[in-house]
Amino acid sequence: MRYVEPGNNSGFTLIEIMVVLVLVGLLAALAVFTMGGNSQQRELQNEVRELYLLMQTASDQAVLNNRELGLLFEENGYQFVTYEDETGDWKASGERIFRARNFPDWLVATRFVESDAPRLASAEDKLRPDVVFFSSGETTPFELEFTVGSETDYTHILTSDGISPIEWRRPGVEEDNW
Numbered sequence: 001m002r003y004v005e006p007g008n009n010s011g012f013t014l015i016e017i018m019v020v021l022v023l024v025g026l027l028a029a030l031a032v033f034t035m036g037g038n039s040q041q042r043e044l045q046n047e048v049r050e051l052y053l054l055m056q057t058a059s060d061q062a063v064l065n066n067r068e069l070g071l072l073f074e075e076n077g078y079q080f081v082t083y084e085d086e087t088g089d090w091k092a093s094g095e096r097i098f099r100a101r102n103f104p105d106w107l108v109a110t111r112f113v114e115s116d117a118p119r120l121a122s123a124e125d126k127l128r129p130d131v132v133f134f135s136s137g138e139t140t141p142f143e144l145e146f147t148v149g150s151e152t153d154y155t156h157i158l159t160s161d162g163i164s165p166i167e168w169r170r171p172g173v174e175e176d177n178w
Contacts, residue, residue: 040148048156062133070129077102090127112143
């Protein structure tokens with residue numbers, strides 16, 4: 001058995017413990033700052049990714065089901081609509097995946113859609129979509145830009161000439177690479 005003298009205590013001093021706690025706190029604060037600094041940019045990328053995938057799905061569904069689908073942009077979001085051949089009207093899509101969605105308040109979406117491109121007019125033009133996914137595999141030519149507020153340096157673009165597949169241009173990627 002080992003005998004420890006009362007004056008020779010081994011362990012950490014209060015100063016050493018405080019220094020370690022301060023260092024751990026600084027590292028945690030740095031990690032939170034690094035992770036949370038671009039949260040709106042990450043969220044913007046997620047919103048654009050979701051719309052991009054939904055648009056690809058709508059295009060595929062239009063071909064597979066031999067039915068025209070449309071994308072209608074509203075003031076603060078978008079919804080998918082379906083063309084009813086029997087009535088000649090656009091109706092909100094009943095499929096859960098194509099439910100109406102809202103953009104966050106800080107997201108700015110700018111759309112450029114060819115105004116003379118065919119869209120299958122309906123009696124009620126309030127549901128007339130901006131982009132149509134035709135059963136032939138074609139779409140209405142469009143370009144959609146998404147930014148965080150007025151920050152135009154970080155812009156995501158979804159575009160199609162109507163015949164080619166939908167293209168997603170991410171910030172920092174040169175157009176020549178496409």
